[in-house]
Amino acid sequence: MAKAGSVFSTGRTSGKLASGELGVLRGIRARAGRANGRVRLGIGDDCALLRLKSGDELAVTTDLSIEGRHFRLDWHTPESVGHRTLARGLSDLAAMGAEPVAAFLSLGLPARLAGTRSGRADEGVESRSWLDRFLDGLLGLAEANGVTLAGGDLAESPVAVADIVLTGAVARGKALLRSGARVGDGIYVTGVLGAAAAELAALSAHPRRFARVRNSGSGEFAHLFPVPRVAQGLRLRRAGLATAAIDISDGLSTELEHLCDESGVAAEIEALRIPIGAGATLEQALHGGEDYELLFTAGAGVPRRIEGVAVTRIGQVVAARHGQAAVTLIAEGGREPLIARGWEHFR
């Protein structure tokens, strides 16, 4: 973990070191994965040290999660917040076809979440801190994906914030980019869309249900415990099938527009072909965020399943035309421009 210096560092009284931040850091260090072939040095020095195989590049992504914006402390269990924090970063690696190497976590927490007891006996849960349970969620998903928690930072904060950094290995020049789509390519998505938005809508109508879902990596809970498509991204990259890829964290309409912008192309998608999650609407499938499925373009030869997950062709890449929307939706009522309506801060 890096240092937690502050401008307010003068004139404080002494205290036992083990009882504060250092104690928390020691606890995290004890739970994090050990150094291995690629993580030469993990938590405990000024920096971690990563070593790549000759011929590999390192993919790096950061994702910031903020209480009240990305999660609610009164809704989401700590396990869900931890799982979702890591899932966001893993999904970015998946979109590049990168193999996860190491994660770094910068956490800002109110003091009551860092070491005080939050579990309640009547929940049948042992009395463990919010941070401990957050780490259960994060480290459980990390282990399932072969990721070492190799460093980070810790600070006291009036609101809970978690910035996750993911690093991954990818063969030089072979990463899946947003910019490679070509006119004539098919447009594909993994899994189903709208499931996370539908689950969130259902849960938020009865917020007590949030706490009933325990840690799960089964993919059953698309909003609370999303499964990033790491294996599918790796497979796509190694098979050389995809010409461009992006993950659908901010909704299909937004991500497809990003992909078109970066590739200098346009897209037509068909409403009837979009795989809609159980209980979700077309609206949620088009614009709902946090599905963490992969959206990619490819020529011929795309299989119907990749690493156990369904793949659906939803449209095709067409030439961009000046002054026209990047994405056109073909529905029963005809053709209409599909305006990006996924999440955007500072709108």
Added chain:
Amino acid sequence: MAKAGSVFSTGRTSGKLASGELGVLRGIRARAGRANGRVRLGIGDDCALLRLKSGDELAVTTDLSIEGRHFRLDWHTPESVGHRTLARGLSDLAAMGAEPVAAFLSLGLPARLAGTRSGRADEGVESRSWLDRFLDGLLGLAEANGVTLAGGDLAESPVAVADIVLTGAVARGKALLRSGARVGDGIYVTGVLGAAAAELAALSAHPRRFARVRNSGSGEFAHLFPVPRVAQGLRLRRAGLATAAIDISDGLSTELEHLCDESGVAAEIEALRIPIGAGATLEQALHGGEDYELLFTAGAGVPRRIEGVAVTRIGQVVAARHGQAAVTLIAEGGREPLIARGWEHFR
């Protein structure tokens, strides 16, 4: 930049994309450094891509800065906050002897700071946003150190938070670690100590003075515009002089204890030898945070200056003894245990 998805992504109305987050991101992207030999892909995809020279390892560090904890919006200029955010990460690279490669910035900001106008005509400053001026400070220091801003994330937040990730290259197995100090080594520091704490104390007594200090990389303002010892760390590593190193972000007493803990040794330092910054007290030099000088241990042959900065021997490494303090201060009054009193969160 990575995605800024949110759980609150359903049921929003549409908006012009260029006016919100995407517009802000485009502005940052336009100002960030371009891809180069080591940064193969910068802002604009799901991940950045870094390429290392054969035989190099990648050092990675993250540092979280939070409004009200690490800076105050009513005290620090945006330029100072941006400069200090990057300086914290660069100082961690310096402590490992790593050469800076790329930075990643996750920013959570209240909407008024992201795009509204904060400059006042009576300050003689053009009307630019807080974010623009923050980037002035951050990118100015980045350019001076050859660092590309290669990615990050952006979100709306009730308080300003900035998490900086720094990556650096270091020859395999050659990084300066905290764990290499040997009994008999000398203990050295670069520059002077306590200057940042003294400057902060002087400024906070008259907070209007904060705004009078304009962007400066001269090292004149140790608290507002600290100069991380990147060149000195590189030189130390390449010369093979140091057996262990750490940066003094949290105060000498705290950092020396960390170094002793990781090396399994103890330390004796002499009060009269400690280089005290102009206007600072011994107390500030021992415990004041954010000096961002390097603390290292070495055998013989340490020069008096490294890359233009003074180096002072302040003590020596001795054997650890069970039940005794790791650090002993030798002063006029005799020997006393030096208890770590640097900054620690959650104490």
